[in-house]
Amino acid sequence: MEDLIGAMKGTELRKGLYLLQNRLMLLQANLSSKGAPLKFIPSVLKEGKKVAKLDQFEVDKLSKAWSTAVILYVVGQTPSIGTLTRFIDQHWNHVGKPRIFLHDKGYFIIKFASIDDRNEILYARPHMINSRPMIIKAWSPDFDFQAEVSRVVPLWIRLYNLPLNFWEPESLSRIGSMIGVPLFADECTTHQQRITFARMLVEVDVTKDLTKSVSIEDGSGRVIEQKVHFEWAPSYCLKCNTIGHDCLKKKAASGKEGPKPIQRWVPKTGQPTIPKSPVSSKESIGGGDVDALQSREDAIVNKEVGGNVIDDAVQSSVADVLISEVGRNVGETSRSEPQVPTWNIVTRG
Template sequence: MNAEPTKKWANLFNSNRMSAKRMSLSYVNPVMKNGEKVIELKKEEIDKAIEEWKHALILYVVGDSPTIAAVERYIALQVNTVSKPKVYCHNDGYFLVQFVNMVDRNEVLYLGPHLLNNRPIIVKVWNPKFDFNKEVLQTVPIWVKYPNLPLNCWSMDSLSRIRSGLGEPLHADKCTMKVDRIAYAQVLIEMDVARELPKKLKVEDPNGRMFEQVVQYEWVPEYCVECMQGSTSQESGIIVHSHKEIKNEATIFYKALLGQTTSNLPSVDINIMKKRGTLNREQQLQLAGPVTREKVKLALQGISDLKAPGKDGLNAMFFKKAS
C-alpha cells in the first residue's frame, strides 16, 4: 500500500490572499550566539524600509482621540498636498501620516502651531527609534515666542543660539523666517517637559551687554516627574497618572459641566401651561414646515466660530466658509 505524500502547512496557503499580493514569506535560518537563538536582520533590508517611511509624520492630539477621517480632513484643510496622505492610527493613541513627498510633509511640519477641535497637536518627524512614551509624552515639540526680541538677533544663526538654550531647535515659523512680524519671533523647540521650563533666558551680545529675553510657551503639557508620564489632577488636588484614571476624571468633569440624565422628570402642570401664550395657526405651520437651506444657514450663523457641532472636530467657522 502506497504511503500518502507528506502535506506541509505552507501548501495550504499557496493561493490565499497574502500569496496573491506577493507577500509570501520564506524560512531563514536563525543563528546561535552564546547558546541562544538570535534573529539577524540585514542592514540593506532595514535601510529599504526606512526609505519607504522617510516622508512620515507622527501626530498626537493632546486630550482627544479623533477619528482617522477627522485627521484626514484637518490635513486637507491645512495644505494642498499633491496626493492624499495615508493616515494610520496606532493603539497608543497617535497617528502616523505617510506623505507622498518631502515637500508635503514639511508643509504640515512647518505650518504649526496645530489645533484640532481646540486641542493642541504634537507633530514630530518619524524616525526608526521612535518611542511614543519617551518622545511624545516627555520630549515634546513646543512653539515658543520671544516677545520684543531685538531685530539684530533675528538671523537664523542668532535664533538658533537663543533657542538652543531651551532644547533642540527645530525650525522657525514662516512669519519669523520672512520677518513679516516683528512683535515676536516664534520657533519650534523640542523640549523635555519633565524639567521646569524657564521663563527667561540670559543673552550676551558681542559687546558684552547682557539682557534677559522673556520666553512664552504656546502650550505646555502637564507632566508628573514622579511617575515620568502625563498626568492630570482631581478637584481634590490628588494627581492621577494612569490612562484609566485620567479618562474617568475627564468623564466626571464633563458630566458635571453638561449635566446628567434623570428618569424622574418633574410633571407638567397643564393649568400653568394654559395660562401661557400659545402659538397661532401660522406659527404652528411655520414650526412644522420643512427645514430649508436658509434656516440651516441662519442657525449656523448663530453658532460661535470655535464651537465644533460634531465629533469630527470641524468647528463652525469651517461650515460657515463652506456654505
C-alpha cells in the same frame, strides 16, 4: 526479487515527494497572492545569544519610505479616524491626501506623499481639533511613543524684542538649545519679515519646568536676559505620567470650595400655627417631618364620618394622640440634639 521491490519502493517515495513539493508550491502561490512569502533564515550567535540579524539595505529602504510620515497625538480624548479624516480634508487640503494609521496606544501616524508635504504641516502653526491641541512630530526609525510623545513635545516659542543681529540661524540655534532641541524657525523669522519677535519650533521635555528666560552673550561680551514666551504648553500629570491633565492641580482646586449652604425649615403660610424650630427641613423627628405630621392632623380633624364632622371628644382624643407622639419623637431627638426645644401642638377647637 528483493532488488525489484526496493526499486518500486524508491519510485513510490520519489513520487510522493514530488506530489508534496507540488502541493507546497501551490500553497505558497496562494499565500503570496494575499501577502509576501516568507522563508526560514537561520539566526546568528552574538555573545552567546541568538540574534536575528537584519539586512541594513532592507531596513534603510523602509526607513526612507516612512520618512514622509509624522506622529500625531491629540491631547485628551483620541478622535476617531473618521473625525481626523474630515479635519485633514478641511484644513490640510493644500497638500496631497495622506494615509492615516491609528495605533492602539492612542496616537496616529500620518504618511504624506512627499517630504515637502510633511514639512508644510509639521512646521505650520499649532493645530487644534475639537478645541483640543494636537502634538505633531516627525517620524523617526527609533521612535518610542512612551518616551517621546508623552514627555518630549515640539512647542512654538516667541522671543520678543530679540536684537535683529541675533536672528542668524546659527545664533537662533544656540538660543533654542538653551530651551530644548531647536527644530525650525518660521518663514517670517528666517527672512526677517516680522521684527516684533523671533519664532522657532523647539522640542521641550514637558515633565520639567519650562524655561522662562535665557541669558545671551554677544561677541563683545555683553550679556542680555531674553524672556521666552510659549504659544502653548500642555499640562503634565506626574501621578499618571500623562499629558493633558494634572491630578494635583485638580485636587487643590477641589479643596478650595467653600462649605455647602445649610437649608432651614420655614413654615408654609396659611397653615395652622406650629412654633418655629431651629431644626432644618432636612432633619426629621422620629422618621417623619413636621409637614407630614401636620398633614396627618389636618386629615384626621377634617375627616367626615357619615357626613358629620367628628365631635369635640373625638378631636380631643386625636389631639392627645398627636401630642403624645410628638412628645415621644421630640424626646428621641433631644437625646442626640439637646438644643431642640419641646414642641407645642395647638389643636383646633
